[in-house]
Amino acid sequence: MSQLHKDHHEFGALLQAVRDIAAGFHDGLDGRPVAADLEAAGPMTDALPDSGAGAPAALARFSAEIEPWLSASVGPRYLAFVTGGATPAAIAGDWLAAACDNSTSMAAGSVATRVTRQTLDWLMQLFDLPMDTFDGCFTSGATASNLLGILTAREFCGATLGIDVAANGAMALPAIPVLSACPHASMIKALSIAGFGRECVIPIDRLPGTEAMDPASLARAFGGLGSGPKIVIASAGTVTGTDFDDLNAIADLCAANGAWLHVDGAFGIFARCMPADDKLDRAAWTAGLERADSITGDSHKWLNVPYDSGFFFTRHANLLERVCSLGAAYLVTDEADPAYMLRSIESSQRFRALPAWMTLAAYGRVGVRAIVEANCAQAARLGKWLEDRDGWALMKPVKLNVVVFRSTRANDQKTALAALNATGMVYASPGAWEGTPGMRICFSNWMTTDDDVAIVEEALDAAAEAIG
Numbered sequence: 001m002s003q004l005h006k007d008h009h010e011f012g013a014l015l016q017a018v019r020d021i022a023a024g025f026h027d028g029l030d031g032r033p034v035a036a037d038l039e040a041a042g043p044m045t046d047a048l049p050d051s052g053a054g055a056p057a058a059l060a061r062f063s064a065e066i067e068p069w070l071s072a073s074v075g076p077r078y079l080a081f082v083t084g085g086a087t088p089a090a091i092a093g094d095w096l097a098a099a100c101d102n103s104t105s106m107a108a109g110s111v112a113t114r115v116t117r118q119t120l121d122w123l124m125q126l127f128d129l130p131m132d133t134f135d136g137c138f139t140s141g142a143t144a145s146n147l148l149g150i151l152t153a154r155e156f157c158g159a160t161l162g163i164d165v166a167a168n169g170a171m172a173l174p175a176i177p178v179l180s181a182c183p184h185a186s187m188i189k190a191l192s193i194a195g196f197g198r199e200c201v202i203p204i205d206r207l208p209g210t211e212a213m214d215p216a217s218l219a220r221a222f223g224g225l226g227s228g229p230k231i232v233i234a235s236a237g238t239v240t241g242t243d244f245d246d247l248n249a250i251a252d253l254c255a256a257n258g259a260w261l262h263v264d265g266a267f268g269i270f271a272r273c274m275p276a277d278d279k280l281d282r283a284a285w286t287a288g289l290e291r292a293d294s295i296t297g298d299s300h301k302w303l304n305v306p307y308d309s310g311f312f313f314t315r316h317a318n319l320l321e322r323v324c325s326l327g328a329a330y331l332v333t334d335e336a337d338p339a340y341m342l343r344s345i346e347s348s349q350r351f352r353a354l355p356a357w358m359t360l361a362a363y364g365r366v367g368v369r370a371i372v373e374a375n376c377a378q379a380a381r382l383g384k385w386l387e388d389r390d391g392w393a394l395m396k397p398v399k400l401n402v403v404v405f406r407s408t409r410a411n412d413q414k415t416a417l418a419a420l421n422a423t424g425m426v427y428a429s430p431g432a433w434e435g436t437p438g439m440r441i442c443f444s445n446w447m448t449t450d451d452d453v454a455i456v457e458e459a460l461d462a463a464a465e466a467i468g
């Protein structure tokens with residue numbers, strides 16, 4: 001019997017061993033440094049094995065060579081970037097997506113596309129978006145969703161000018177103005193991939209003390225651009241300030257000036273889950289989102305689904321399909337359910353919706369709301385603590401789930417961040433506010449508790465002392 005067939009024969013035992021390792025990893029999160037010491041891990045330069053050792057031996061190698069050097073990013077105090085955790089149900093869904101290995105490329109023969117359709121509907125219900133207006137797809141993350149946004153917007157610009165960009169290429173288009181106040185770095189990457197260029201963005205002024213777009217500045221910019229099609233990139237939750245553009249005002253201007261409105265709400269879209277009695281009425285900050293032409297959201301952030309999972313909504317599914325469709329005799333089916341290879345980047349694609357479906361089925365709207373509320377409260381608590389703590393300064397008031405701060409003792413913030421992360425108790429990322437360097441902590445993990453915030457505070461005190 002070949003090793004492969006032997007592994008298949010003993011598949012149940014293999015999965016049991018994997019279960020034990022995964023459960024042990026989760027049980028040990030508290031004792032694991034939040035970020036691994038990669039110098040101690042050493043280089044990984046082994047040559048490709050000639051004859052493999054089999055799955056149990058590969059698993060043993062994983063335990064010895066890889067697992068010790070993984071971060072605790074799934075745990076409660078990995079607070080860098082916008083790092084969502086993974087709920088138990090979402091992990092179960094992810095495992096099943098791999099084990100059952102169905103594709104959502106085409107509808108034929110599997111319910112996977114129907115589940116994908118339902119999960120997108122559930123997300124629209126979660127975010128109070130009209131299901132009869134929007135359609136979309138799962139993506140690998142918000143960067144891919146932003147790319148789909150810019151590509152669909154470009155198709156719209158072509159259609160406005162009577163040019164079929166998907167058929168004839170972007171070279172047939174005149175220069176298309178792209179306007180934004182604070183595009184996320186991934187949007188700049190998307191503009192590079194799409195051939196607009198990283199430097200194409202016409203900068204729109206921000207409202208004082210925020211990263212939010214000043215609609216009056218957008219109106220002025222439109223005034224100088226003539227009547228041709230345009231693209232506006234707005235934000236529902238900027239990555240540092242967590243500022244929200246006034247989407248209603250911007251949508252009005254876009255409608256009057258023939259502009260496509262793309263909204264990057266990678267994590268900020270979850271503000272729509274905040275309860276009605278939220279004192280800051282943060283759900284209202286996203287008002288007008290339902291008027292966007294396209295919307296980016298991330299499930300591996302605040303939905304707490306494992307990587308890689310994002311979603312994209314547009315009110316112009318026909319244009320999205322024009323961009324993404326493909327044809328070949330062997331790909332034609334006549335199912336009523338959508339074939340997601342026609343409306344997303346990947347032709348062959350994993351059953352990405354399943355982890356999101358599982359977490360929504362398991363915890364529902366109330367469960368997602370509880371995560372978002374708790375994380376916002378944790379950010380508010382840490383912000384308050386930093387306000388008058390020796391050695392640290394809060395750089396801006398906390399609005400949502402991000403805390404931006406700096407060391408008042410270190411000569412440079414890089415050293416201060418290194419001292420904080422060296423505690424092994426927390427992992428924060430660099431940041432800057434209005435050009436002044438600092439660091440940022442972002443709460444977006446269901447596992448984080450108030451006790452974890454207390455540990456972060458302890459780590460900050462220890463780091464301040466180490467800095468001197």
Ligand SMILES: Cc1ncc(COP(=O)(O)O)c(C=O)c1O
Nearest residue numbers: 082141142143184186239264266
């Ligand atoms: C507002 C925003 N847009 C886009 C992205 C890119 O997301 P991803 O890394 O999942 O592609 C991020 C990531 O932090 C983000 O915060």
